Amino acid sequence: MSPGRIPLYRALYEKLRRHIVDGLYREGDLLPSENELCKLHNLTRPTVRKALDLLNNEGFIKRHQGLGSVVHKLPKGIGILSISGTTTAIGRDNLETRTIIKPVLTSWPPDFPFSLSDNEKEVGCMNFTRLRLVSGKPVIYDISYIPNINLPRFTARNLDNKSLFNILRTAYGIEVKGGEQYIKAINAPEPDICSILDIRPETPVLHLQRRIDTNRLNFYLYSILYCNTGGHSLYGIF
Amino acid sequence: MSPGRIPLYRALYEKLRRHIVDGLYREGDLLPSENELCKLHNLTRPTVRKALDLLNNEGFIKRHQGLGSVVHKLPKGIGILSISGTTTAIGRDNLETRTIIKPVLTSWPPDFPFSLSDNEKEVGCMNFTRLRLVSGKPVIYDISYIPNINLPRFTARNLDNKSLFNILRTAYGIEVKGGEQYIKAINAPEPDICSILDIRPETPVLHLQRRIDTNRLNFYLYSILYCNTGGHSLYGIF
DNA sequence: CAGTGGTCTAGACCACAGT
DNA sequence: CTGTGGTCTAGACCACTGA
Numbered sequence: 001m002s003p004g005r006i007p008l009y010r011a012l013y014e015k016l017r018r019h020i021v022d023g024l025y026r027e028g029d030l031l032p033s034e035n036e037l038c039k040l041h042n043l044t045r046p047t048v049r050k051a052l053d054l055l056n057n058e059g060f061i062k063r064h065q066g067l068g069s070v071v072h073k074l075p076k077g078i079g080i081l082s083i084s085g086t087t088t089a090i091g092r093d094n095l096e097t098r099t100i101i102k103p104v105l106t107s108w109p110p111d112f113p114f115s116l117s118d119n120e121k122e123v124g125c126m127n128f129t130r131l132r133l134v135s136g137k138p139v140i141y142d143i144s145y146i147p148n149i150n151l152p153r154f155t156a157r158n159l160d161n162k163s164l165f166n167i168l169r170t171a172y173g174i175e176v177k178g179g180e181q182y183i184k185a186i187n188a189p190e191p192d193i194c195s196i197l198d199i200r201p202e203t204p205v206l207h208l209q210r211r212i213d214t215n216r217l218n219f220y221l222y223s224i225l226y227c228n229t230g231g232h233s234l235y236g237i238f
Numbered sequence: 239m240s241p242g243r244i245p246l247y248r249a250l251y252e253k254l255r256r257h258i259v260d261g262l263y264r265e266g267d268l269l270p271s272e273n274e275l276c277k278l279h280n281l282t283r284p285t286v287r288k289a290l291d292l293l294n295n296e297g298f299i300k301r302h303q304g305l306g307s308v309v310h311k312l313p314k315g316i317g318i319l320s321i322s323g324t325t326t327a328i329g330r331d332n333l334e335t336r337t338i339i340k341p342v343l344t345s346w347p348p349d350f351p352f353s354l355s356d357n358e359k360e361v362g363c364m365n366f367t368r369l370r371l372v373s374g375k376p377v378i379y380d381i382s383y384i385p386n387i388n389l390p391r392f393t394a395r396n397l398d399n400k401s402l403f404n405i406l407r408t409a410y411g412i413e414v415k416g417g418e419q420y421i422k423a424i425n426a427p428e429p430d431i432c433s434i435l436d437i438r439p440e441t442p443v444l445h446l447q448r449r450i451d452t453n454r455l456n457f458y459l460y461s462i463l464y465c466n467t468g469g470h471s472l473y474g475i476f
Numbered sequence: 477c478a479g480t481g482g483t484c485t486a487g488a489c490c491a492c493a494g495t
Numbered sequence: 496c497t498g499t500g501g502t503c504t505a506g507a508c509c510a511c512t513g514a
Binding site: 046057059062064067177178179180181182183184185186187202204205206207209213217227229233234235236237238 | 284295297300302305415416417418419420421422423424425440442443444445447451455465467471472473474475476
Binding site: 273 | 481482493
């Protein structure tokens with residue numbers, strides 16, 4: 001599958017995003033004005049604005065009429081409520097992912113929280129779980145379900161320290177477009193999850209149920225997350 | 239300054255949004271195509287597309303190249319993660335708001351979770367709390383802090399069953415533009431909050447700390463929420 | 477194939493912030 | 496005042512869907 005053409009606004013977005021993340025701009029700094037960016041990259045203003053819209057929607061900048069685009073700091077993975085430490089910010093360095101249960105083809109759980117199409121029910125799903133650790137400490141346990149539709153050799157893939165989204169994009173041409181999630185606070189669930197997250201049974205835990213949209217029509221990813229927020233909060237913008 | 243001119247794309251967005259919420263379109267229905275909407279409302283395509291972008295970002299529609307804009311099912315939880323959800327209570331009837339502590343001018347709490355500018359510290363803040371009830375049952379306890387900057391007669395206002403955002407917009411010309419939040423699961427906090435939410439002391443509760451951006455430069459609203467998710471999930475899109 | 481949304485251009489006028 | 500971002504127009508070509 002070819003990488004696919006990258007839109008100009010997207011390329012500019014990623015360039016500016018990298019500059020912000022890498023610290024070329026600091027919190028409170030002004031980005032070049034829209035007209036300056038036009039000249040710098042040989043683009044027209046709507047295209048530049050679309051790139052800035054993305055940065056704005058993801059919280060990297062805030063725009064102010066008459067002033068400019070102000071850098072707002074902050075990391076954020078695509079569509080994820082990223083983790084933010086209570087004391088120190090978390091870079092990509094100390095974030096680790098371990099596969100606990102490797103992908104297996106199975107049928108959907110009877111108590112699955114999302115309604116499934118007939119097609120999804122019929123083909124069953126890949127099921128696998130991963131543990132996210134911050135500075136070596138377990139924080140998020142992620143149970144993923146992917147409909148078993150045209151993903152050859154997926155069960156053989158190693159997901160450790162790799163982005164599931166990147167694998168889906170590069171190997172299968174599937175792009176994540178967004179999603180929805182339901183969030184609850186619960187007391188720690190089954191004992192095995194407690195031990196994986198290294199928490200006592202009565203610990204309060206965040207429980208997230210997510211359905212993730214892709215560029216394939218009627219193809220969704222599902223995941224259920226348990227998150228120990230004792231040391232870190234989930235962070236989101238809106 | 240008067241209520242402020244409403245942009246064309248915004249007007250179209252609100253019209254379509256109302257049609258979806260009112261059930262004129264159902265889940266899975268196709269919206270009129272972009273070109274049809276252009277003709278119907280005498281707008282150009284970029285303007286129409288901007289309205290659709292808003293609907294898309296808030297989860298009301300999903301667009302598919304070659305197919306059209308598909309109406310998405312409405313969220314069943316409480317849309318506190320999305321900006322539009324708080325004002326109009328998507329998907330939930332019987333949402334009620336009661337003021338528990340009326341607005342009082344005070345100083346900022348010593349353990350305030352967000353860093354404040356010197357100006358904010360100097361002027362102090364309005365503090366008030368509200369309780370959100372769904373079908374008569376308490377669900378969210380909302381502790382709000384607003385910097386005491388040029389908001390005449392605010393303490394005299396009645397906030398019951400009114401949108402704080404609407405009051406700020408109509409009476410003071412302040413528009414909410416977005417915000418950020420930190421989310422944790424905790425065991426139920428102080429006893430008075432437990433009794434207000436009608437929960438036992440060991441109940442797990444969602445804890446949200448939010449900073450909300452406005453169209454006024456360096457003017458933010460702050461609120462701390464405790465949410466009993468025993469009966470309802472919080473819902474969000476990304 | 478026709479129609480859809482996705483991207484992009486090249487202009488225009490306005491409202492607001494800082495000087 | 497100048498320069499900023501906010502809004503809007505009127506075209507164009509492409510990639511994808513469904514028939």
